[in-house]
Amino acid sequence: MSGRIDLYPTFEIAGWKVRPGRVRPYGATVVPGGVNFSVFSSTATACSLVLFDRQSRALMSELRLPDAFKIGDVWSITIFDLDPESFEYGFRMDGPWDLETGHRFDVSKVLLDPYVRAISGRDVWGVSPDRDDEFPYRGFVIPEDFDWRGDRPLEIPSEDLVIYEMHVRGFTRHTSSCVPHPGTYAGVVEKIPYLKGLGVNCVELLPVFEFDEFEMSEPNPFTGDDKMNYWGYSTVGFFAPKGGYAATGSMGMQADEFKSMVRALHAAGMEVILDVVFNHTCEGDHRGPTISFRGLDNQVYYMLTPEGYYHNFSGCGNSLNCNNPVVRDMVLECLRFWVSEYHIDGFRFDAAAILGRDFSGAVLNNPPLLESVALDPILKKCKLIAEAWDAGGLYLLGKFPNYGRFSEWNGKFRDDLRDFLRGEPGRTGLVATRLCGSPDLYEPGGRGPLASINFITCHDGFTLRDLVSYNVKHNEANAEDNRDGCDDNRSWNCGVEGDTTDPEIVARRLRQGKNALLALMVARGTPMLLMGDEMGRTQHGNNNAYCHDNEFNWLDWTLLDREQELFRFTRMAIALRKAHPALRQARHPRSDAPGALGFPEVSWHGRRPWEPDWSGESRFVAAVFAAATPSGDDVLYYGWNAGHLPAMVELPPLPEGVVWRVSVNTGCPTPEDVFAQGQGPSLEPGRPFLLGPRSSVLLEALPS
Amino acid sequence: MLLKKLRHSTNRNPEMNITISQSDKTAVATITGDITHAVTGEFQAGLLSAFGSAGGLVLDFAGIGLLTSAGLRTLLLLYREARQSGKNFVLAAVPDYVRDVMSVTGFWEQFVAYDTVEQAVAAIS
Numbered sequence: 057m058s059g060r061i062d063l064y065p066t067f068e069i070a071g072w073k074v075r076p077g078r079v080r081p082y083g084a085t086v087v088p089g090g091v092n093f094s095v096f097s098s099t100a101t102a103c104s105l106v107l108f109d110r111q112s113r114a115l116m117s118e119l120r121l122p123d124a125f126k127i128g129d130v131w132s133i134t135i136f137d138l139d140p141e142s143f144e145y146g147f148r149m150d151g152p153w154d155l156e157t158g159h160r161f162d163v164s165k166v167l168l169d170p171y172v173r174a175i176s177g178r179d180v181w182g183v184s185p186d187r188d189d190e191f192p193y194r195g196f197v198i199p200e201d202f203d204w205r206g207d208r209p210l211e212i213p214s215e216d217l218v219i220y221e222m223h224v225r226g227f228t229r230h231t232s233s234c235v236p237h238p239g240t241y242a243g244v245v246e247k248i249p250y251l252k253g254l255g256v257n258c259v260e261l262l263p264v265f266e267f268d269e270f271e272m273s274e275p276n277p278f279t280g281d282d283k284m285n286y287w288g289y290s291t292v293g294f295f296a297p298k299g300g301y302a303a304t305g306s307m308g309m310q311a312d313e314f315k316s317m318v319r320a321l322h323a324a325g326m327e328v329i330l331d332v333v334f335n336h337t338c339e340g341d342h343r344g345p346t347i348s349f350r351g352l353d354n355q356v357y358y359m360l361t362p363e364g365y366y367h368n369f370s371g372c373g374n375s376l377n378c379n380n381p382v383v384r385d386m387v388l389e390c391l392r393f394w395v396s397e398y399h400i401d402g403f404r405f406d407a408a409a410i411l412g413r414d415f416s417g418a419v420l421n422n423p424p425l426l427e428s429v430a431l432d433p434i435l436k437k438c439k440l441i442a443e444a445w446d447a448g449g450l451y452l453l454g455k456f457p458n459y460g461r462f463s464e465w466n467g468k469f470r471d472d473l474r475d476f477l478r479g480e481p482g483r484t485g486l487v488a489t490r491l492c493g494s495p496d497l498y499e500p501g502g503r504g505p506l507a508s509i510n511f512i513t514c515h516d517g518f519t520l521r522d523l524v525s526y527n528v529k530h531n532e533a534n535a536e537d538n539r540d541g542c543d544d545n546r547s548w549n550c551g552v553e554g555d556t557t558d559p560e561i562v563a564r565r566l567r568q569g570k571n572a573l574l575a576l577m578v579a580r581g582t583p584m585l586l587m588g589d590e591m592g593r594t595q596h597g598n599n600n601a602y603c604h605d606n607e608f609n610w611l612d613w614t615l616l617d618r619e620q621e622l623f624r625f626t627r628m629a630i631a632l633r634k635a636h637p638a639l640r641q642a643r644h645p646r647s648d649a650p651g652a653l654g655f656p657e658v659s660w661h662g663r664r665p666w667e668p669d670w671s672g673e674s675r676f677v678a679a680v681f682a683a684a685t686p687s688g689d690d691v692l693y694y695g696w697n698a699g700h701l702p703a704m705v706e707l708p709p710l711p712e713g714v715v716w717r718v719s720v721n722t723g724c725p726t727p728e729d730v731f732a733q734g735q736g737p738s739l740e741p742g743r744p745f746l747l748g749p750r751s752s753v754l755l756e757a758l759p760s
Numbered sequence: 761m762l763l764k765k766l767r768h769s770t771n772r773n774p775e776m777n778i779t780i781s782q783s784d785k786t787a788v789a790t791i792t793g794d795i796t797h798a799v800t801g802e803f804q805a806g807l808l809s810a811f812g813s814a815g816g817l818v819l820d821f822a823g824i825g826l827l828t829s830a831g832l833r834t835l836l837l838l839y840r841e842a843r844q845s846g847k848n849f850v851l852a853a854v855p856d857y858v859r860d861v862m863s864v865t866g867f868w869e870q871f872v873a874y875d876t877v878e879q880a881v882a883a884i885s
Contacts, residue, residue, distance in 0.1 A: 139797050139798050140797055140830070141796055141797035141798070141828055141829065141830050142797070142798065198829065199829055199830065199833060201833065202866075203836075203866070203870075236860070237860075237864065240864075241864070242863075242864035245864075302864075303860070303861075303864050304861050304864055304865055307826075307828065307829070307861060308828075308829060309829050309861065309865050312829065312865035312866060312867075313864050313865050315866070316864060316865055316866035319866065
């Protein structure tokens with residue numbers, strides 16, 4: 057006997073014992089005795105639950121829900137004695153097709169549940185889909201009882217974070233990764249010791265919500281294989297982890313494997329941030345497939361033109377109507393779900409400017425979605441990072457509606473640092489501003505440097521090695537006549553375009569890479585590294601490698617042997633950032649506030665102390681960062697000569713008994729290019745220092 | 761329970777069988793077939809009876825088929841129950857692919873396992 061009186065059926069439909077279900081939570085939930093289903097549609101005239109046999113994929117039953125099973129706009133049903141491992145499901149909705157009112161119901165389709173927790177159909181990455189399958193994506197239920205053994209999100213302060221942006225598959229798919237399950241969540245776990253050794257303490261994963269790598273697959277005449285949606289910025293299910301990234305995807309255990317990965321990363325002191333795409337879905341524009349939202353409630357889920365077509369602020373065909381209360385609720389629920397169920401530490405919102413638009417695309421002053429996310433109790437401690445622009449031309453860098461919570465991918469940091477690196481004139485002042493955490497962008501709103509996610513490279517664009525090896529993009533392999541991808545790369549090939557064995561150019565590229573990495577580690581804000589930049593990963597000049605499931609994108613671990621010098625440099629530069637609180641302050645440094653050893657928090661210098669050269673032709677910037685901290689005074693000199701000639705530099709004098717010790721000098725050959733904290737040679741006081749061409753230094757003030 | 765099992769839920773699984781042999785204080789349960797949600801009841805009942813008066817139980821997995829998400833969970837619950845009541849409960853002869861699935865989903869590290877039944881019996885007797 058069960059103790060609950062609602063555990064008994066009241067109806068029979070299609071041979072199943074059922075009763076009107078619970079409307080919340082949405083989606084499919086295992087309940088005592090059966091499974092509960094709940095789905096919303098404001099306009100559908102009829103709703104059926106369609107069940108398929110999980111093993112054979114054959115249609116099992118179709119249950120039309122009577123009106124008695126509807127409360128408001130929500131249908132729900134509890135089915136008894138339904139083995140949760142035996143079925144897949146979807147919904148069939150009937151309703152009007154009327155462009156004027158924005159409805160596109162299609163009763164011939166079986167629709168994916170927007171709240172579905174696991175999706176079958178793309179269980180194993182790259183297995184060619186059955187193109188005749190009318191309903192290729194189907195939902196199934198999974199247990200949500202993972203044993204976290206005391207784990208929870210880490211809540212590492214943003215100033216201490218070093219982010220590593222990576223693609224789950226690309227990280228270990230290459231055979232050189234030597235992991236038992238290449239290209240999977242389990243593969244990431246195998247490489248945790250590597251990440252720990254490198255010193256990063258956060259991984260930011262390119263999209264892991266279920267997507268279809270075959271979404272736009274077509275033969276690529278250039279490479280001979282199929283073009284794929286490799287990056288995954290095209291969500292099929294917001295609540296479902298990508299099955300094809302799991303070694304156990306074919307067994308439907310991707311959720312357990314994903315959670316196991318998060319738990320292992322946390323145990324190693326590493327946070328997990330997800331790159332999430334709430335600006336559009338995989339359904340494309342009016343020519344796209346009807347998979348879920350379009351057939352459930354088109355005019356609720358999408359921003360529509362008055363003619364009933366799709367606004368395209370995402371550049372991907374449609375725009376999710378995220379400030380509609382129903383959609384807002386879904387997005388919020390989704391974020392809460394990933395934080396509470398998967399222990400995710402933060403989110404990077406792709407093309408987040410769209411999240412501030414209303415149903416017609418107009419920009420909102422006080423976007424309810426962003427406010428709700430920022431103030432939500434469950435999301436209160438997680439990192440929120442906005443890509444503060446969209447493909448509709450809305451550019452909100454420095455102005456993103458942040459409610460004191462959102463930080464931003466700082467595109468200006470990337471652009472200004474790249475310009476200075478390649479020797480463009482007139483960038484000295486801008487670089488100084490970026491090194492301080494971009495107070496021009498973030499001081500007016502009182503946001504501080506932690507609003508700035510500093511990066512020079514990310515998945516979108518050149519890798520660091522390519523940034524110093526190519527003047528222009530080389531996207532021929534994308535089979536779009538090199539028209540796709542950004543033309544504003546601000547790169548310099550160091551003397552010849554692409555591969556070379558010229559030792560001078562090879563050395564220059566290596567040094568330029570080190571200059572970029574050091575600037576990233578010195579700058580105030582939160583630094584983000586791109587996967588593989590620490591070992592010279594190349595995409596051969598391709599700056600838009602979204603469609604390649606091959607060595608363009610897979611990290612070649614043999615680079616570690618060939619690029620030991622760069623790897624060592626990166627690892628030690630990260631360690632220096634960790635060792636120096638002066639680099640990790642949560643406020644913009646001020647030149648009129650006392651720091652330490654008689655220096656203000658920041659002071660600017662030139663070839664002579666206290667004489668910075670901000671002129672247009674200056675390619676030299678130098679700063680002293682000084683902080684009095686509980687563990688003592690921390691004073692650092694950072695100088696970057698981006699010019700092609702060496703510079704004789706007089707260093708700012710230090711008090712008696714304190715000397716400058718070299719931590720980094722990218723102008724020196726390894727191993728003298730970088731030293732562990734306090735281990736570098738000291739410089740004779742008063743003696744000028746020769747800084748090589750296109751070189752940078754970091755000096756520590758230490759007792760002599 | 762008023763309702764009987766509906767046909768939909770049971771017909772997809774190959775039969776699961778549990779054979780029990782006991783020597784001294786240790787019982788060996790030899791499992792064949794799939795352990796899925798559909799058979800977790802039988803699985804649980806079978807193993808609980810295997811314990812009987814035995815102080816320890818060895819699960820011989822050499823003939824196991826599919827071990828699904830629900831199967832793994834039942835296994836873990838039984839394991840914890842046994843440990844709580846002070847009884848030994850170990851796995852033996854786990855096929856590589858099962859072990860693999862258990863590893864990447866975080867289940868493996870929670871169990872004690874031996875390569876062979878003989879080793880397992882020797883270890884806990």
